[in-house]
Amino acid sequence: MEKKWATKEQLTDLLCDLVRIPSITGSEAEIELAEFLVEQLRNLPYFQKHRDHLQLFPTGDGRYFVTALVKKKEQTKKTVILLSHFDVVDVEDYGVRKDMAFDARKLTDLLYTHKEELPEEVKQDLDTGNWLFGRGTMDMKAGLALHIAMVEQACEGKFDGNVLLLSVPDEEVNSAGMRAAVPVLLELAKRHHLEYKAVLNSEPMFTRYPGDPNKYIYTGSIGKILPGFLCYGKETHVGEPFSGLNANYMASLLTSELELNTDFCEVTEGETSPPPTNLLQKDLKKEYSVQIPHRAVTLFNLFLLEKSVDEVIRKLLETAETAAQRVKRSYEKQAAQFPASGCFAPPDVEIRVLTYEELMAYALTTHGQEEIERIERSVLADRRAKDDREATIELVDELAILCKELAPMIVLFFAPPYYPAVCSGTSPLIQRVVSDMISYARTRHGITLKKQNYFGGISDLSYVGLQASAESRSRLVANMPLWNRGYSIPLEELELFDVPVINLGPLGRDAHQWTERLNVDSLGTLMDLLPVCIQKLLTTE
Incomplete structure (x- = not known):
């Protein structure tokens, strides 16, 4: 069967399809996108054979998160979780162009004819021809598209271990998706005899200050x-x-x-x-x-x-x-x-x-x-x-x-x-893999990746394990009126779900702004980096 998501061009098409679904947090389209993911992945022969490995799980408020498990062999335990979110913030900041915010190619073409309205640094990116504009292109449907491509590779036996895709709603507001997913991940581990080696997120690289030229690989989240x-x-x-x-x-x-x-x-x-x-x-x-x-x-x-x-x-x-x-x-x-x-x-x-x-x-x-x-x-x-x-x-x-x-x-x-803040910078596995990826990116692509302990954009990695005991948060719980009255975090499950984390994602700029954009060339680069990273996470002892 011909690969669906193997080239930069195919990935860009997939990204535009994902962006076209206006999955603003809390909207009906957020549910539509979860169903679209299942529909796309169901076309892969692996999931037609293993139908129960691809599932929609309810978050408890009418929404759903998606899991897609690809097992190397039935007895294989080592597993890497690919984490992403598919919701986006609203588009009021686009003003008169908000109707085009979810049509990435059309919006990008339009901006070429209105370059005089753009800030200088945005204009410079546009002139390179390497950037795609639109809500969700950067945060974080590009990362999701890459993970879908990694699932396809896993179905073809690419990795020496299992891959479990987890894509959730609501990251932009309350992280209801990830909070609901943690107990499910523990249950899936029991049911399929999985040993989680790491959680790999592909949130985009965030600048630490205006004009920051650096590219980052993260070992945690703020x-x-x-x-x-x-x-x-x-x-x-x-x-x-x-x-x-x-x-x-x-x-x-x-x-x-x-x-x-x-x-x-x-x-x-x-x-x-x-x-x-x-x-x-x-x-x-x-x-x-x-x-x-x-x-x-x-x-x-x-x-x-x-x-x-x-x-x-x-x-x-x-x-x-x-x-x-x-x-x-x-x-x-x-x-x-x-x-x-x-x-x-x-x-x-x-x-x-x-x-x-x-x-x-x-x-x-x-x-x-x-x-x-x-x-x-x-x-x-x-x-x-x-x-x-x-x-x-x-x-x-x-x-x-x-x-x-x-x-x-x-x-x-x-x-x-x-x-909660989370950091796996002291994990021997993450230290080794980060070092190897920095070296590989420099040698293979001429890219200098800088290690950063904390991803600064807030992410669902916060709900992977606990850096301190649940008991240490007792005063927070006591002073949060909604705790267990419609809002809570599965603290006990998080203590059990103690898995190291890493974030390696594409290059983008201006998240949550009308100039949000993705460097399309970085999709091609990540199509090489991510499989290497996944393989190292599975095989490094």
């Missing part, structure tokens, strides 16, 4: 948490602002303390995590009125490398205390300078800083378990209609309202998703 702060002040009429405390003001000063605060950056072997940045800040009033907003929330993206959850919580609480003192000093200064200051006594602005866990303990003691459960049932009644962040904030807000006698207060909590 971690991420979403700390939030509910700020609860005191209500008042706008005509009497010194009779209350505006929560928007509290949140603003807290944001100014945390935004781009490099004290939160970690440096490990010359790699630096980005500083925190704000993802959401708003007051919690339901409608417009001349009452000041006395409840507000601010939510941050915070990357992790090696810091423990306890260290992070301690630092976040210190920052909140600093912000609380700034609010107090500023409030008292303004009250003293107010022309009518001698005619009134402003309220005390001693702001309490506490964790969600502490707020919950107080609520249970003061109001009882039954009242807490009533609030939770009310908030979570229409769970699927609410974004995880919205549901989390509403749970914290309702609990704070119940305990408003503690105000003014700042409450630290965590919202989904949570991505």
